[in-house]
Each structure stands twice: as structure tokens, then as C-alpha cells.
Amino acid sequence: MTTEIVVIGGGIIGCSITYNLAKRGKKVILLEKSGLVSGASGACDQGVLLQSKAPNEHLKLAIYSLELYKNLEKELGRPIEFTQKGYMVLIENDKELETMREIVKKQNEIGLPSKIISREEAMELQPGLNPKAIVGAAYSDWDAEVNPYMTAIAFADKAKELGAEIRTYCPVKNIIFEDNVAKAVVTDEEIIYADTIVNAAGVWAPQISEMIGLEVPIKPRRGQIFISEEVTEFAKKGMINARYIVAKHHPEILKNDKSSKAQLGVGLSFTQSKKGNVMFGATREFVGYDTSNTIEGLKEVLANAVHLVPKLKELNIIRTMSGLRPYTPDSKPLIGYVNGIKGFFMAAGHEGDGISLAPATGKMVADLIIDGKTDVPAADSFDVNRFKINSKGEDSYD
Amino acid sequence: MQWKLGLYVDKEEEHTLDNRECENSTYNVDEDNIYICRCEEVTVGDIKRAIKQGASSIKDIKLRTHACMGVCQGMTCRKNIEKILKEQKISFDLCNGHSQRFPVRLLSIDSLCVINEEGREENENDN
Numbered sequence: 001m002t003t004e005i006v007v008i009g010g011g012i013i014g015c016s017i018t019y020n021l022a023k024r025g026k027k028v029i030l031l032e033k034s035g036l037v038s039g040a041s042g043a044c045d046q047g048v049l050l051q052s053k054a055p056n057e058h059l060k061l062a063i064y065s066l067e068l069y070k071n072l073e074k075e076l077g078r079p080i081e082f083t084q085k086g087y088m089v090l091i092e093n094d095k096e097l098e099t100m101r102e103i104v105k106k107q108n109e110i111g112l113p114s115k116i117i118s119r120e121e122a123m124e125l126q127p128g129l130n131p132k133a134i135v136g137a138a139y140s141d142w143d144a145e146v147n148p149y150m151t152a153i154a155f156a157d158k159a160k161e162l163g164a165e166i167r168t169y170c171p172v173k174n175i176i177f178e179d180n181v182a183k184a185v186v187t188d189e190e191i192i193y194a195d196t197i198v199n200a201a202g203v204w205a206p207q208i209s210e211m212i213g214l215e216v217p218i219k220p221r222r223g224q225i226f227i228s229e230e231v232t233e234f235a236k237k238g239m240i241n242a243r244y245i246v247a248k249h250h251p252e253i254l255k256n257d258k259s260s261k262a263q264l265g266v267g268l269s270f271t272q273s274k275k276g277n278v279m280f281g282a283t284r285e286f287v288g289y290d291t292s293n294t295i296e297g298l299k300e301v302l303a304n305a306v307h308l309v310p311k312l313k314e315l316n317i318i319r320t321m322s323g324l325r326p327y328t329p330d331s332k333p334l335i336g337y338v339n340g341i342k343g344f345f346m347a348a349g350h351e352g353d354g355i356s357l358a359p360a361t362g363k364m365v366a367d368l369i370i371d372g373k374t375d376v377p378a379a380d381s382f383d384v385n386r387f388k389i390n391s392k393g394e395d396s397y398d
Numbered sequence: 399m400q401w402k403l404g405l406y407v408d409k410e411e412e413h414t415l416d417n418r419e420c421e422n423s424t425y426n427v428d429e430d431n432i433y434i435c436r437c438e439e440v441t442v443g444d445i446k447r448a449i450k451q452g453a454s455s456i457k458d459i460k461l462r463t464h465a466c467m468g469v470c471q472g473m474t475c476r477k478n479i480e481k482i483l484k485e486q487k488i489s490f491d492l493c494n495g496h497s498q499r500f501p502v503r504l505l506s507i508d509s510l511c512v513i514n515e516e517g518r519e520e521n522e523n524d525n
Contacts, residue, residue, distance in 0.1 A: 035453075035455050035457055035458045036452075036458065036461070042457075042461065150461075153461060153462060156452075157451060157452075160452075166452060168452065169455075228507070229468075229504060275464065275467075293499055295513070298500075299513055302507070302513070302514060303514045313507050313511065315506075315507050316504045316505060316507065317501055317505045317507060317510065318468075318471060318504050319467075319471060319499060320500060321499070
């Protein structure tokens, strides 16, 4: 059969893209090899975080995306549990404080209202912190939370309402690629021809790209999260710590730190779902495609979380989860048509930022595919061609 | 006592129920209103709705309804939800098994902290 666009990958990114294309009247088929959100977006917490973005174009895109979230529930006609609670970045020592002052300054320049607050102010915003563990915090009331799987499912269901076709448990086996044109995808049931094939397969984007001989620099980076039973209001604010930001953007700073905590890339994440489950984490580990929860991960995440938030000891754990973030060498996603190839559009690599950037990514991708341009800010800096992934054809197709 | 429509019935009352045609739906039991996941208050109707919307596995149903996400983590309801999936003719081979993860049952964070106590003493000796 033939359609206009095939989107590969039913995570929050693929679902957002499918919705945005269907919204503009395009015939889209979404193919997901397992169930919706079976990748990172089904095993993560809820942050729509601006403070964790590198204070450059990445932050601009995130601010734009957050704006889109504000009206999204109404637009999709389905609940997504978006709340703008505010997040604190806990600061544990003077060196971090110095770094965070610099970061806050840059954030303010770009337009994010964030500020450094004292230890006492932090303890007031979130009861149960350990005063001996922190020297202060950064805070922004713009940071928000949303239910990631509800959002992805809402995108998918609304897209279906608008005429898109969603096929789950339908893996892409191959891509028909001739004369540098990606022509069709091959599934177990049939071959689907399309003008454009979008690779939104997250950590599996490299396997899809390999089908047409491309080398995409995306690596899985595991994050483990621990989940409590439902309780009444426990997390007044969402929290991460400064070390989390360091682990995310400057893994080389922790490279010489041989402690287990550094090797697992442990940073604090702390949030509570609308349902009431308190979720805390998290690790950042390169372990291939292994989504186990490990005792080492539990030990380090627990030690870190309980040290910063001793009040967690009042709770019980009922579940653990583990997801693979699609890591890229510069912490930014790969978005765009690949130079030298017609009909193949990359939209993957959102490591740890997929939830916050999903609405903006969906719009950006739909704009670029349909209009060839977009008004989404900083779109150029995510161009897939900043990496040389097409080793064969250097020249642009046109 | 006899088992009829999920209710124990005294033998003497049985003929009365027959008169009310309990085989059909005139007797006041609507299957869709039965709670299947008590932890998260999810009904049979909610499960069927999720399947109609495209859920084809325990995980899909979990995400749409929150069934199996409660304190008992599906120990009570999972098998019954699998039965409904079968009844709705969803191919069981396609349903990824509900992944079992620790803890097997609710575990207090306070008591869990003991796993770090030995380690910390060792580290302090090293430093």
C-alpha cells in the first residue's frame, strides 16, 4: 500500500509527530514494534524541565515546548496531568554553587526566570530535606510536570481521530532504498510506500538507520527509577540536584571519580505523580540495551536520595522501572532530512529531554516535512547533518 | 448453596431467580461495572474500553487504565485481565509478559537503607 508519511516509533516523539502531521491533513501511518511508549517514554518520570537544559538553543526550544504544553490537554481533548509546580536544583557544596550561579545567569539571559535560593528557603519549599546535605538551591517556578505516557497516548488517540493509522506490534523489518531514495518500509504483513519515512525510534534509531547504511551516533543510556505507593502530598516541588546536571552535560567531570556513585552517573530526580506515587532516581549508565533494575543502582540511588531527602524513609517502594535514554554526543536530538538522501527524516536522540521537547519536536518535524521550514526557535541547531551520518553520499540531494 | 452468576444462592430461592431470567441481563448484574483492579479501582468496562482503543497487552492496559499499578502490582487482577484479553481475541503471543521487577512486595525505604550500611563502613575505612 501507499501513504504519504510513515513514522517509525510509537514513543512520545513518534506520537507527537504523527499527531502534528495528521493535524495538517497528511496521511500518516505510525509503526511501533511493541506497544506505545515501550521505550524511554514509558519508563521515565514526569519532568518538563527547563533548568536541566544546557543554557543555549536547547533551552530556547524547551521554553517554546513548555508553552505548547499549556494548551495541549484542551487541544487533544484527553487528560495529560500537566502542572506547573516549579522545580528546585539542590546544591550540595560551594563549587556547585559557583557553577549554578553561572548557569542561572545564562538562563536568565535566555529568558528563563530562575534564581539561587538559600538553604532555609529550600527547606520551606520542600519539607523533609536534610539541612546538612545542601548549601542552597536553584529554583524556577516555570518548571513543570506532565504524565508522559498519558501524553503520548493522547497524541496517538487524537491523531487516530484525525485520520492517522496507528499500528502497534508491527516492527519494521527493512527499508526499500534505491538510488539514494528511501521508498518504502517492509513489515511482516506488507510493504508500505511513502514519500517520507520518519525515524523516531529513539534508542533503536541506529538499527533503523542501518537499514539504509547510515551510522547514527545514538547510544542507549539507562536510567533507573524507584516508585513508592500512592501517598498524600509529599513532593511540594519537583527536584533534581546540581550533580544531575553535571552528570548529564559534563560526564567528563565525573570520569576521574571512581566511586560507584559517579560510575553509575547518579543524580537526584524527585517527583510525585498526580495519582500520588513518589518517584525518585536516577542513574545514567551505558549498559547497552539492558533494562534491568540492579542492586547497585538501587544502592546508589537510595543512598543519594535518602541523604538529600531523609523524609523518604517514611515511604515504601512498590515498583522499580528502568528506561533507555537515547544519548547523543552533544546532548541534542538529531532532527531533519539526511543530506544526500531523499525521503528519510531523522527525529531521535532526545536523551532525558523527550518529554519536555515532544510538543515542539512534533510541530518542528511537521513544519519541516510539509513546508520545508519552521518557526520553532533554534531548529537549525538540531540539524541531523551536524554529524556525518551518511558516509557514502556527501552531496545534498538537490 | 449453589453458585449462580457469581452469587451464592439458597436452593429455595433458585426458582425465583429462574423466573427473573437471570441468564439474561434483566437480573441486575452488569459485568462492566465489576471492579477488576481494586487497588486502582478499574472496572471490567474500563479494560474493555482500553482494548477497544487499541490496548493489546497487559502493559498497554496498564498505561490506559492504571490497572496493575497499585500496591499489589497486579497480584490480584493480572490473571483476570489476561483472561479478558483472551476473550477479546487478542493474540496472547503478542502480549509481552508483564515484567516482574523487585520488590516482590511493598518494601519500606527505611528498612532498605540497611543495604548501604555495610558498604559505607567499608568506604570509610578505605578513605
